Amino acid sequence: MRRRTTPLILSFILLVACGAAVGTAEAADKVKRTAECQGDWLPATPTAPDIMNGELEFLDLAPVKVGKDVNWRTDPYRNRSWSMVFHSLRWMGRLVADYETTGQAAYLTRATEIAKDWVADNPRRGGAKASPYAWQEHPIALRAPALVCLSKHVSASWLTGSLAEHAKMLSDPRLYEKGHNHGIDQDIALLGIGCRYGNSSWAGLAVKRLTETVKLDVDSQGALREQAPRYAIYVHQRLKVAMDGITACGRKVPGEIARRWESLEDFISHSTQPNGFMVPIGDGGADVRPVGYDHPKKTVRVFGNGYVYGRTAWDKPESAFYSIRFGPGQKYHGHEDHLGVTYYAQGRDVLVDVGFHSYENNGYRRWTMSPEAHNTPSVVGAGFRNRTATALSRSSIGESRQSYRLTDRAYGVPRTRSVLVNHEEDVMAVLDTVPKGSRVRNLWHFAPDLSTVSNSGGRVVVKDKVGWKATLVQVAMPSCKPVSGLKVVRGQQSPYQGWVSPAYLQKQAAPAVVSPASPDSLLTVVVPGTDKPSLSCTGGKVSLETSKGSVSFRVSGSDLS
DSSP states (O other), X not given: OOOOOOHHHHHHHHHHHHHHHHHHHHHHHHSOOOTTTOSTTSOSSSXXXXXXXXXXXXXXXXXXXXXXXOOTTOOTTOOHHHHHHHHHOHHHHHHHHHHHHHOOHHHXXXXXXXXXXHHHHOOTTOOSSOOTTTTSHHHHHHHHHHHHHHHTTOOOHHHHHHHHHHHHHHHOTXXXXXXXXXXXXXXXXXXXXXXXXXXXXXXXXXXXXXXXXXXXXXXXXXXXXXXXXXXXXXXXXXXXXXXXXXXXXXXXXXXXXXXXXXXXXXXXXXXXXXXXXXXXXXXXXXXXXXXXXXXXXOSEEEETTTEEEEESOSSOTTSOEEEEEOBSOOOTTOOSOTTOEEEEETTEEEEOOOOOOOSOOSHHHHHHHSGGGSSOEEETTSOOOTTOOXXXXXXXXXXXXXXXXEEEOTTSSOEEEEXXXXXXXXXXXXXXXXXXXXXXXXXXXXXXXXXXXXXXXXXXXXXXXXXXXXXXXXXXXXXXXXXXXXXXXXXXXXXXXXXXOOSTTOOEEOOEEEOOOBSSEEEEEEEETOSOOXXXXXXXXXXXXXXXXXEEEEEETTEXX
């Protein structure tokens, strides 16, 4: 039988609830909120109740039950990123921050237990329980601010002793990641410990190193040298944390840091497609959406450290966008993607980069980093030379048309790619040339929501679910004969081909077009919005009929114009 709640009982329940709420609010008012414990460094997951329940959720993977007595060698997913976040103890810092805002003393008690247990079970010089991740350079850098936060409410020799150990490791030049986002995190951590305990040598070293690292990591144009644009967002955010920390420590922010921090915004904006998502170059997922960055006036920008970005307009999702990679050889978070292009048109991804899957050292990760996972040309029968630089040897930038020529010797002989993008009628043309006696092949990765309609006569037609179509046309030059033998691969396992990673630890089958080996130059034309473009050649002039009108351009040797 259901029991009814009488008005008297209901009033009592509300009184108790309100009293508890008032008590919590009063307790929270008595807790001093600190800059060290409040900020966007705190994780969204796990939440304080999750942690109190002994459940940890990182990286959108299923929660892991760790219980009250944490086993610091826990590695449920055999995932390096999961273990790094686990040992960063930022999730412990979540408890301290929520203690400051709610006054819940149990949060601080549990945070103290977690930190003390970590210190006891992970001595710096090893031990039976110590995890191999415990004293790696990046977990050290991310953990130190969480321990500094705890120290604002807990005074204990085990905590101050551990922070001193952290400062010693952070000061060690052998562990310092100069010119890298890890180095910025290391400097933030060392600065925080130095300011917390009034150690000017630690704080001074942090600011000095940070200035040097920023000059190496962010060039004078604002381009991030780590070769993955999405890390520019991280570096921009972390530099703001660093500058705030320098100011709070009573020091002046070096002008070089402030200038390069500001210049990153331009690079981030140009790296963002019209749909609001960042182009997934290098270790950057296709689901990264920058927010709050003002865009510049220019619609085309060449960054000397290896990026060409162009678009028809800002703030219009239906506008066209393209990217081209060149520059210094692969390093840090870069892939072997030189000469690679992406193309977005008519509100859709057309040619895409395969993207970023994870940092796990497996066959799929290695494939996503290889030339075969990008829209690039190769020299058939020649070995690929890793970390080869590529030069942008020519560029012509007009309002409605841009063209570029790039060249390198990644296969031991010169390979040249010329790219022409025509706006309004929306056409991308690419000419791949290798020396006489060599043969060239290229790869084209379409977006995963596109499926193959037809493949014949040097033409591949794809469409999306609503029936929108695009066509890839390939002809040999200078004969202008259609290339026979184009192959469309989707979801191939051995070797990997025909995949795209739309998000972390995800992969999705997608059409990839593989050309045959050709002794002649290959001209590839991508025409969005139609399955029946008409292409013809007269001398060196190529004429094209699209759904929006006529387009013509010239082929001269290895150049497009």
